[in-house]
Amino acid sequence: MNDLRFPTALQMVLSLAVAREAKRRCTSMELATGLGANPALVRALLVPLSRANxxxxxxxKNGGVELARAPEEISLREVYFAIIDDKRLFERRTNVPSVCVVSxxxxxxxxxxxxxxxxAMLTKLGQRTVAQSLMEIRRIDAARIANVTEIVAD
Amino acid sequence: MNDLRFPTALQMVLSLAVAREAKRRCTSMELATGLGANPALVRALLVPLSRANxxxxxxxKNGGVELARAPEEISLREVYFAIIDDKRLFERRTNVPSVCVVSxxxxxxxxxxxxxxxxAMLTKLGQRTVAQSLMEIRRIDAARIANVTEIVAD
DNA sequence: TCTTAATGTAAGCATTACGATTACACTTAG
DNA sequence: CTAAGTGTAATCGTAATGCTTACATTAAGA
Known part of the structure; x- marks a missing residue:
């Protein structure tokens, strides 16, 4: 089973960026609906995101979730690091015996x-902000709609 | 459980680079001993490495394994790609409903x-060859021995 | 030709990490 | 006081991988 925490948290943050434009809060239920997931799963991911500010x-009552900072000030690296943190990208073997210079x-x-x-990976993620990512999402959406229209016109 | 195929294959290739200097072949048993692993596991990893030349x-009888090319001509990217191939570094969520521009x-x-x-990651791996890695291993070994000697001298 | 030493490969079990769900404690607005 | 939220623990299912065993296949050499 693959680790879906980063893509999940990323979608949550992007949804919160959209809500922020309308000066709205989201509930974990709303976020879960957008993900096709369970509110408890969302809330579990909110803990480290909250800890990372x-x-x-x-x-x-009337509670919920909002971005703690402007989306321009949040990099994808921060989101990744907040969620993953401990886990290394590559894990090394344990219990390798000492039988030669290599081992x-x-x-x-x-x-x-x-x-x-x-x-190298984190640097790449650090070059992207939540704000830029949202713009990119909207660009993809516009292209998708244009494509649909074109097909319908045929 | 973490994926240890890349570190395992890398150690195998490095051991084969050492053996190559002595114009020797390795058996899967020898490689397994250096890894603290099972020969069958080694042989399973040999299949994609062999396919990637x-x-x-x-x-x-008298069979075994050797590098197909000079260690200067093998990048760590090739080793990684031969072994991992299909698996994406980040997997996306499936079954995300279409309820907003983000989802x-x-x-x-x-x-x-x-x-x-x-x-970005593959580029980094592509900048390293097996030959360079072996030199680096020997540098680490020399530093380790110097350190041990120093401690003994106290 | 037979034995020996090697790779090739399939099958099965154990382990681990994560996803999903349920349930409930806690908190706060109105 | 109630309703609507978050916080969190416990449990189960599942997928991916490591590990091991076993056996088929191949080729060298006596």
Whole structure:
């Protein structure tokens, strides 16, 4: 089973960015509906997002979720890091015996390699903000609609 | 459970690069010993490596495995791609309903994003060859030995 | 030709991590 | 006081992978 936490959290944040334009809050139920998922799953993901100061949750009646900052100020790297954090992209083997120069040092080497590759990935994510991503989503939507119209016209 | 195929294959290829210097072949048993793993596991990974022309296997008595090319000519990207291939780094959610502009287009958007991030990672891996990696391993080993000597001297 | 040493491959079990759901405690507006 | 929210724990199902065993296949060499 693949890890869907990042795509899920990303969609949540993007939906919150849309709601923010209307100065609205979302409930975990609304977010769950957009995902085709369960509100409890959404709330579980809200915990680390809240801890990272990406969203703000309000308990009680009329409560809900909103972005803690302007979407221009939130990078996808922050979202990824808030959600994933501990898990390394590449995990190394454990219990490798020391029987040659390779087996003895592969652990350190792989750690270096994994860090470097992971940094490259995070840098890429750091170059994108939530605001830009929302613009991109709308660009994709416009293209989709234009395409549908064209097909209908045939 | 984390996917250990890439680190496993990488160690195998590095061990084969060492063996190549001595003009030796390795058996899957030898490689498995260095990994602390089972020969059948090694042989399963040998199949895609062989298909990608990274290693050459020889069946029968006195058979075994060797690098198919010089270690300078094999990038870590090739090793990664040979082993992982199908599996995307980021998987998107399935069955997302179309209830708003975000949920309707998040799939396409995430696909674009995942491709870009994955390319960044593969580029990083493409900049490293097996030969360079082996040199790096030996550098780490030398540093480790120097450190041990220093501690013993205290 | 027979034995031996190797790869190729399929089948089955255990483990792990995550998704999904349910349930309930807690909080706050009106 | 009630309704509408979040916070969180517990449980189950499932998919992917590692690990192991077993056996078929192949080829060298006595």
């Amino acid at each position: 990406i969203v703000t949750t309000t308990i009680g 003895t040092n592969i652990g350190s080497f792989f750690e270096e390699l994994a860090t470097e590759v992971e940094d | 990274i290693v050459t296997t020889t069946i029968g 309707t287009n998040i799939g396409s958007f995430f696909e674009e994003l995942a491709t870009e991030v994955e390319d």
